[in-house]
Amino acid sequence: xxxxxxxxxxxxxxxxxxxxxxxxxxxxxxxxxxxxxxxxxxxxxxxxxxxxxxxxxxxxxxxxxxxxxxxxxxxxxxxxxxxxxxxxxxxxxxxxxxxxxxxxxxxxxxxxxxxxxxxxxxxxxxxxxxxxxxxxxxxxxxxxxxxxxxxxxxxxxxxxxxxxxxxxxxxxxxxxxxxxxxxxxxxxxxxxxxxxxxxxxxxxxxxxxxxxxxxxxxxxxxxxxxxxxxxxxxxxxxxxxxxxxxxxxxxxxxxxxxxxxxxxxxxxxxxxxxxxxxxxxxxxxxxxxxxxxxxxxxxxxxxxxxxxxxxxxxxxxxxxxxxxxxxxxxxxxxxxxxxxxxxxxxxxxxxxxxxxxxxxxxxxxxxxxxxxxxxxxxxxxxxxxxxxx
Numbered sequence: 001x002x003x004x005x006x007x008x009x010x011x012x013x014x015x016x017x018x019x020x021x022x023x024x025x026x027x028x029x030x031x032x033x034x035x036x037x038x039x040x041x042x043x044x045x046x047x048x049x050x051x052x053x054x055x056x057x058x059x060x061x062x063x064x065x066x067x068x069x070x071x072x073x074x075x076x077x078x079x080x081x082x083x084x085x086x087x088x089x090x091x092x093x094x095x096x097x098x099x100x101x102x103x104x105x106x107x108x109x110x111x112x113x114x115x116x117x118x119x120x121x122x123x124x125x126x127x128x129x130x131x132x133x134x135x136x137x138x139x140x141x142x143x144x145x146x147x148x149x150x151x152x153x154x155x156x157x158x159x160x161x162x163x164x165x166x167x168x169x170x171x172x173x174x175x176x177x178x179x180x181x182x183x184x185x186x187x188x189x190x191x192x193x194x195x196x197x198x199x200x201x202x203x204x205x206x207x208x209x210x211x212x213x214x215x216x217x218x219x220x221x222x223x224x225x226x227x228x229x230x231x232x233x234x235x236x237x238x239x240x241x242x243x244x245x246x247x248x249x250x251x252x253x254x255x256x257x258x259x260x261x262x263x264x265x266x267x268x269x270x271x272x273x274x275x276x277x278x279x280x281x282x283x284x285x286x287x288x289x290x291x292x293x294x295x296x297x298x299x300x301x302x303x304x305x306x307x308x309x310x311x312x313x314x315x316x317x318x319x320x321x322x323x324x325x326x327x328x329x330x331x332x333x334x335x336x337x338x339x340x341x342x343x344x345x346x347x348x349x350x351x352x353x354x355x356x357x358x359x360x361x362x363x364x365x366x367x368x369x370x371x372x373x374x375x376x377x378x379x380x381x382x383x384x385x386x387x388x389x
Contacts, residue, residue: 005235006097007104008226009089009386011040011219012347014325018183018332019113020213025057026067028109028215033068036217041229042103047219049074049101051092053084055110055215055335064107074101080243081372082282085218085340086382090239092220102222109215110335143284144208146376148200151287154254155202157302160290162202164305166193168286169206169329171313176326178355183210184330193286207286209328209338216340218347232351238269238385245378257381258295258369265383266297271365273297276385278349278360279320280342280368283327292369293320296383315358324349324358339370343384350388364388 013035061075092104176182196205240261283289299307312318325345328338346366373379
């Protein structure tokens with residue numbers, strides 16, 4: 001143990017559904033909440049802090065707290081899109097340390113599959129009240145287009161190839177084959193990726209994440225409560241969060257806010273990237289995960305193409321096992337806000353509860369990182385470093 005932890009993750013639950021046409025968003029929130037509390041050995045009556053993001057229906061925490069009949073004394077609705085939920089863990093730790101709550105519940109849920117198509121292919125909605133989008137609206141900015149632009153820039157600067165990006169999907173598929181709930185369980189090859197339809201050059205269809213319904217939840221508790229539950233102790237030992245914009249047009253779009261959020265989390269934990277045994281990385285696209293690998297310090301800038309080749313991200317084969325649940329590329333990416341799932345699999349790895357075929361032996365230190373917003377324009381990164389005690 002590198003420092004005395006302020007709080008522990010004591011409950012984790014991922015909804016098994018990937019297609020939920022008959023389940024409301026509120027019901028999904030309630031089901032994942034109950035699942036995480038049961039995993040912790042707690043009940044809703046133990047919860048006095050609630051954290052939710054922009055996926056929460058109605059009036060957010062007010063509607064959900066009423067729906068789930070929670071008796072709260074602290075709420076947090078931080079919104080940094082997909083990175084919100086790891087920031088919620090950090091804020092829950094801070095709230096517990098400040099005496100604002102004892103048991104914090106964090107939930108995510110949504111039903112994007114019911115919209116009939118992936119949000120990444122849709123033009124961003126016009127909103128004259130959002131000054132950051134006003135210059136992009138006339139061009140019909142798509143998430144796919146923004147990430148394709150970033151991937152093309154990385155290819156231009158560093159020679160990164162479509163085949164190298166394909167290795168990220170290959171690793172995710174090798175892991176997803178062992179996950180009975182994964183949306184895509186078929187193992188793919190690099191050739192499969194690069195011969196799939198081109199959607200936003202150099203990104204192909206298999207470079208893109210799945211679109212799923214579902215959700216997940218976490219429970220964070222103060223140390224005395226955590227130790228009384230007779231559950232594996234997963235300590236939060238490092239947290240970092242950082243936004244990144246365009247800097248008036250002077251930002252390099254192949255850099256991400258993970259540079260700053262990761263550095264802050266490593267400094268707080270008192271460790272280095274070389275100490276990490278497992279990494280959960282936000283993989284909305286293959287290039288998203290690759291940039292995090294660089295910016296979190298697992299390899300030098302521009303070298304990630306070589307780093308991910310030849311199965312280096314596959315558990316039991318490579319030196320940086322990542323997204324052993326199949327990640328957003330193959331398993332689960334609910335509400336286009338998949339940061340929650342990054343923490344869930346990290347917790348499973350530290351508890352020794354991942355599938356035996358992908359479990360990292362004696363996993364003691366894990367990292368989870370999420371990106372919210374859009375690379376190439378504006379986004380935020382959140383980083384957690386977790387330790388099995």
